[in-house]
Amino acid sequence: MSTREADTATLGPIGRRPLAMTIADQAGPLLAGRGSDLAQHRRLYGDMPAHDGTALARLLDESGLTGRGGGGFPTGTKLRTVLAQRRRPVVIANGSEGEPLSAKDCTLLTVNPHLVIDGVLAVAQATHAAEVVIVVHDAQAGILRRALGGRPDAARITVTSAGDRFISGEASAVASRVEGGDGLPFDRTRPIAQEGPGRRPLFVGNVETFADIALIARFGAGWFRRLGGGEPGTRLVTVTGDVGHRCVAEVPVGEPVGRIIETAGGAPRGSVALVGGFSGGWIGETDWDVAHDDSALSAYGARVGAGIVHVIGPARCPLRFGGSVLAFLAAQSAGQCGPCLFGLPALSAAFDRVVHGVAGPHVQQRVGDLAAAVDHRGMCHHPDGAAAFARATLAAFPDEIIRHRNGRCHRP
Numbered sequence: 009m010s011t012r013e014a015d016t017a018t019l020g021p022i023g024r025r026p027l028a029m030t031i032a033d034q035a036g037p038l039l040a041g042r043g044s045d046l047a048q049h050r051r052l053y054g055d056m057p058a059h060d061g062t063a064l065a066r067l068l069d070e071s072g073l074t075g076r077g078g079g080g081f082p083t084g085t086k087l088r089t090v091l092a093q094r095r096r097p098v099v100i101a102n103g104s105e106g107e108p109l110s111a112k113d114c115t116l117l118t119v120n121p122h123l124v125i126d127g128v129l130a131v132a133q134a135t136h137a138a139e140v141v142i143v144v145h146d147a148q149a150g151i152l153r154r155a156l157g158g159r160p161d162a163a164r165i166t167v168t169s170a171g172d173r174f175i176s177g178e179a180s181a182v183a184s185r186v187e188g189g190d191g192l193p194f195d196r197t198r199p200i201a202q203e204g205p206g207r208r209p210l211f212v213g214n215v216e217t218f219a220d221i222a223l224i225a226r227f228g229a230g231w232f233r234r235l236g237g238g239e240p241g242t243r244l245v246t247v248t249g250d251v252g253h254r255c256v257a258e259v260p261v262g263e264p265v266g267r268i269i270e271t272a273g274g275a276p277r278g279s280v281a282l283v284g285g286f287s288g289g290w291i292g293e294t295d296w297d298v299a300h301d302d303s304a305l306s307a308y309g310a311r312v313g314a315g316i317v318h319v320i321g322p323a324r325c326p327l328r329f330g331g332s333v334l335a336f337l338a339a340q341s342a343g344q345c346g347p348c349l350f351g352l353p354a355l356s357a358a359f360d361r362v363v364h365g366v367a368g369p370h371v372q373q374r375v376g377d378l379a380a381a382v383d384h385r386g387m388c389h390h391p392d393g394a395a396a397f398a399r400a401t402l403a404a405f406p407d408e409i410i411r412h413r414n415g416r417c418h419r420p
């Protein structure tokens with residue numbers, strides 16, 4: 009399948025891992041944009057209608073839109089929570105994209121910055137926001153500022169640099185950064201939609217969520233629902249690994265995983281796919297007809313998450329890959345919570361013993377115990393994701409574990 013090159017060709021998702029990305033040809037309404045040209049944007053999408061808070065919340069409820077950053081929280085509910093607070097909120101569009109395998113947010117911001125801005129302004133207007141911020145990596149700041157520069161209606165939007173750690177994209181970490189803190193996750197005894205670190209309510213959403221809000225405000229909830237297969241809307245998916253060409257694709261929610269991989273040129277026989285990124289799960293090619301939505305993926309311990317599909321072909325070892333992911337996650341702990349600071353390195357070390365074939369027969373129990381010891385024990389979900397990934401990887405590859413124990417796996 010042919011693709012068009014995105015301007016993101018040399019941009020890494022966190023500014024340090026270059027990914028040569030293309031955009032799959034059959035781009036939907038999110039990726040149909042053509043950069044920072046406002047006149048072209050208006051021709052393509054038309055004018056934005058104004059909605060007050062109640063009307064926008066109702067529209068979002070009816071649309072079934074959920075957060076596109078990984079949490080999957082209903083966007084209408086979040087908006088109504090913010091609207092119920094006494095103080096004027098801060099609206100934050102999060103383009104931090106901490107997952108190294110994700111490039112959807114930087115691609116969206118490059119290809120369609122005005123759609124993100126439209127959604128941000130819609131929420132800012134509906135909530136009478138006190139402050140409006142878009143958080144992006146330096147690589148996308150230029151095109152975003154160019155887009156903002158041509159829009160008097162967006163003069164109140166400020167651009168803030170994203171942190172470059174895995175956990176920098178976590179909603180409370182972004183909130184902390186915007187409110188002048190250390191940019192690390194913090195203990196949320198109250199939801200940040202009620203009160204953030206600066207005592208103000210925060211509407212924090214992924215940039216893709218804001219772009220969807222702009223579409224729903226224009227074309228309606230029914231239109232948005234019809235875009236999806238099982239669940240409403242489309243999703244941006246970053247497809248990487250052993251595929252024909254790494255790409256960002258826009259697919260209907262519920263598209264079969266195999267068809268998503270086909271948009272990236274397919275994969276060699278005998279491949280497995282990590283679906284949901286570093287907190288996701290594994291699906292072998294014989295099951296790739298499964299729908300890419302959370303209810304179907306949960307049977308595999310996988311999730312849509314931030315829209316990541318990474319294929320491991322037969323020439324690469326998924327256990328070894330899993331070991332490097334866990335080592336990465338252990339190194340990314342913000343060091344604030346004991347179970348995360350000490351538990352993740354222990355989990356990574358136990359998993360490494362599997363990879364090196366020196367683990368005893370009870371290693372799954374040992375990894376399971378270590379995973380349970382960190383699960384839900386941190387201030388943020390970072391250790392939960394690592395624990396889920398460790399469990400899912402061991403459960404998916406029992407034959408590989410035996411091969412490693414017998415010294416019969418020599419794949420990288």
Ligand code: SF4
Nearest residue numbers: 342344345348386388
């Ligand atoms: S759980 Fe880990 S990453 Fe999250 S706040 Fe605590 S130390 Fe930081």
